[in-house]
Amino acid sequence: MPMDANEIERLIRAALPDATIEIKDLAGDGDHYAAHVVSSSFAGKSRVQQHQMVYEALGGRMGGTLHALALTTAAK
Secondary structure (H helix, E strand, C coil): CCCCHHHHHHHHHHHCCCCEEEEEECCCCCCEEEEEEEEHHHCCCCHHHHHHHHHHHCCCCECCCECEEEEEEEEC
16 A cells, blocks of 8 residues: 655654655655655764664655655755
């Protein structure tokens, strides 16, 4: 079952409340998204650590409910 962009944003915001989040449905199928997440929580973290924080926020949905996420992150 596809995942709604609003659900992705809700999950990320729950873990990173100050985040600025932009999500695009890349294929119109609810399975392939791009997300840009900016948060002060990323300060001092490597890109890998930043991405891990977002994936953790998604609670194991990557590769299952959420098939693909092209992710970019930045610190505020």
